[in-house]
Amino acid sequence: MLRFFFSKLFLIVPTFIGITVVAFGFVRVLPGDPILLLAGERGMDPDRYAALQQQFGYDQPMFIQYFNYVLGLLQGDFGTSISTKRDVLGEFLTLFPATLELAIFAIIFALVIGIPAGIFAALKRGSVFDQVTMGAALTGYSMPIFWWGLLLIILFSGVLGWTPVSGRISLLYFFPQVTGFMTIDSLLSGQKGAFQSAVSHLILPTIVLGTIPLAVIARQTRSAMLEVLGEDYVRTARAKGLAPRRVVGLHALRNAMIPVITTIGLQVGVLMAGAILTETIFSWPGIGKWMVDSISRRDYPVVQGGLVLIAGLVMLVNLTVDVLYGLINPRIRHR
């Protein structure tokens, strides 16, 4: 098991090198100059421009800039934002809980609905439930996030007035940040109505961000379940006189979850991409919105650092999923 873990860990090294190259190259390929954007509309004196270029190190050859950047990364230095002059890692850590909270709610939303829906669709294959669910899943999967988000805002916030339009909590509430999770902090604050406000702000973003993972997980669960239900060991379980609930929920589901877990791991990347759009639509103060803002400011250190941090996180989650995969699938663990 330990060897399995380390072999996976070892694979991360080349991936990480690749990510730094892409993150570094990506922002520099974008047209636009961070220093000129800093100056604003009235332009900048050439001497001042040269001085600033030197200050940020952008006058040096590309490979030296890259080298310095990686050297900094290895020492845990993710650079300093050009526009806010704040430490990139610090900004990331401040904003990340908002994204994490949203992502956790979205993935829970996707799992809690997606897995049972997939199971029942498989059990009632060809039924109206199956067809409606899979049709809905296909629609959800094909729905552009920003459009879906706007539709929901128009209906639930605009027409019905049930949910707030943007932000994480009503401005009426103020309390210190403890965990960074608005739902937990609002409970800790003990203020009346704060928790309800935090949850009501989460509902629409959660649905918007969770829709694609939900659709993917439901379809994957259904097809995995269909395959597993035809297996000999499911017949054995039934021949043992076990209740259908146990046959499906334990013997079949455990096997069907193996491909589904892989899918869930892959959805984390999708979730991060979706967070950028979702946070922009709902003015959610997380790292997605932060990245979009930084890209439009050509804030090289933030975009570079943010990309590496997000990619690192996705890798970490995938590593966890691989380990989990080994735990649930004995054929991987004992080889």
Place this chain on the structure above:
Amino acid sequence: MALLELRNLSVTFDTASGPFKAVDGVDISVDTGEILAIVGESGSGKSVAMLALMGLLPNTATVTADVLTFEGKDMLKMPRRDQRKIIGKEIAMIFQEPIASLNPCFTVGFQITEVLRQHMGMDRGKAKTRAVDLLKTVGIPEPERRMSAFPHQLSGGMSQRVMIAMATACQPKLLIADEPTTALDVTIQAQILDLLRDLQRDHGMGLILITHDMGVVAETAERVVVQYAGQQVERQHVKGLFRTPHHPYTSALLDALPDRATGDRLPSIPGVVPGQGDRPEGCLFNPRCAFADDTCRKVVPPHQSDELGQALCHYPLNRKGAAA
């Protein structure tokens, strides 16, 4: 009263191209402590009949029978919940592909103790002790260590032993073995058959052995039912069947045994078992039968007398031998 009594059992599958009768009017009865073999080629509906008894067929299958009783209890009319108290406890079944029949995600120990806890109400500790005993009984070395093994770590023969341990865990009155040795190496086949026979004798249980291998029948069974295309074409005691087969299909199966072949080439039965679309008129065996005439091609044959093995044939063989 027979342990298991099946009369006029039929199973029809709803398929995209219409209904398909996989089992057509089969009669089977088994007594306690008796070994019955059901013989036939692939596609003759041997397994389907037994899966119907176990309630393991998909819901596209319709099962009908005049009588379907186990220890006098009507299995067809019984609610599913009550059936499950008999299935796995009183009637157990093992299958053709032992490796695929074990759940890859659970240990051998878990899969055996699960039955004990389900039907015998044993606690974890008791069930574990009993499971180790069972593994020892079926001839698995180092049973304690094997308890924590996963199926993919076992060979085919070992897996079938585990399946047998699991099936006999609650000391069933009837064990159905569906081609238990087909997927195994020849050397292992004999061991598994010996094991089944020993267990059958020690526990005095009824054993239904489904097979296409006449050699296995000769070694193991007491009575034999021969099935062809879902129909029961002959039933006899094993000695009589081998000495004086009455149905041409039985005779052809026996001729295909290497030990009994006389010429240079091993005889075979031309053609295959008819499927859904190509069922012939009259006798279902007529296109492959060496003795078929126009009557066989037009008229559905009757079951002959008990003396003639109830052969489903217009012209049963060895009429004289039967009288003796």
